[in-house]
Amino acid sequence: MRLVFANSAWVNAAERLILRGGSWKNVGLRVRYGLFFHPAAGPVLVDTGYTPEALSGDRRGLMLRLYGALLKPDLNAEEQVLPVLRRFGLSPDDIRAVIVTHFHADHISGLSLFRNARFIASDAAWGRVKARTRRQNLRHGVFTELFPPDFEARLEGLSAKRGVQTREDVPGGADLFDDGSVIAVDLPGHADGQFGLLFNGLHRPLLYAVDAQWLLTALIENRTPGFPATLIAEEAAAIEPTSAMLRRFLSTGGEVMLCHDPAPTPYDLAPEVS
Numbered sequence: 164m165r166l167v168f169a170n171s172a173w174v175n176a177a178e179r180l181i182l183r184g185g186s187w188k189n190v191g192l193r194v195r196y197g198l199f200f201h202p203a204a205g206p207v208l209v210d211t212g213y214t215p216e217a218l219s220g221d222r223r224g225l226m227l228r229l230y231g232a233l234l235k236p237d238l239n240a241e242e243q244v245l246p247v248l249r250r251f252g253l254s255p256d257d258i259r260a261v262i263v264t265h266f267h268a269d270h271i272s273g274l275s276l277f278r279n280a281r282f283i284a285s286d287a288a289w290g291r292v293k294a295r296t297r298r299q300n301l302r303h304g305v306f307t308e309l310f311p312p313d314f315e316a317r318l319e320g321l322s323a324k325r326g327v328q329t330r331e332d333v334p335g336g337a338d339l340f341d342d343g344s345v346i347a348v349d350l351p352g353h354a355d356g357q358f359g360l361l362f363n364g365l366h367r368p369l370l371y372a373v374d375a376q377w378l379l380t381a382l383i384e385n386r387t388p389g390f391p392a393t394l395i396a397e398e399a400a401a402i403e404p405t406s407a408m409l410r411r412f413l414s415t416g417g418e419v420m421l422c423h424d425p426a427p428t429p430y431d432l433a434p435e436v437s
């Protein structure tokens with residue numbers, strides 16, 4: 164199964180905010196999203212990355228405007244989701260499924276572009292979004308204006324999927340396509356309902372661990388950042404156990420990929436040759 168990741172935007176952060184014992188120098192973080200070609204489900208997106216909807220859309224509330232102004236993501240025009248789909252000969256209407264790993268803006272910003280897609284996401288977390296006020300959602304980093312109005316009608320919740328455990332070093336998860344190829348694995352800590360994706364069928368098993376950490380170094384060297392990063396975590400105490408699970412997976416030959424780590428990976432799209 165072909166799997167690629169693209170970088171929708173660059174975001175700068177001081178290293179010490181994302182790496183315990185780091186320096187004040189700025190690190191240019193990627194904002195990845197994925198695309199894979201499932202034999203039965205067709206082309207499937209993993210999140211959407213940052214798109215202009217999060218940064219300039221008329222529907223943005225005041226907090227989302229403020230958030231865009233603070234983080235100043237620098238959109239990467241070449242690797243925005245629409246031009247990347249075009250590289251593969253696809254239009255947004257060809258996408259029948261988007262896996263939504265969690266509900267932060269840099270993961271859901273482009274959902275409205277995909278009119279024919281079902282959204283594979285945590286229905287439990289969605290239930291909590293609905294139960295919260297707009298202001299409470301903002302405190303969880305969720306900007307509800309970014310969800311398409313019919314999000315719930317197109318939601319395919321994890322709770323309806325078969326639970327499987329395919330490896331001893333990774334907890335069981337939801338078998339997204341009922342064939343063992345892509346397993347949603349809970350990654351508590353960073354955001355409400357965040358899950359990663361275990362791709363078992365690759366030459367080396369890959370766990371896309373999304374935002375479990377910002378930097379692979381923080382994961383590998385056990386350098387989870389403390390305050391103030393803990394302030395924006397959904398459940399700061401869960402970050403370390405989640406990271407320990409990922410380290411076990413690495414130590415048994417697995418590969419871990421993060422959304423924001425700056426180093427290129429073998430799955431990142433090569434720059435387009437013009």
Ligand SMILES: [Zn+2]
Binds near residue numbers: 265267353354374
């Ligand atoms: Zn996030």
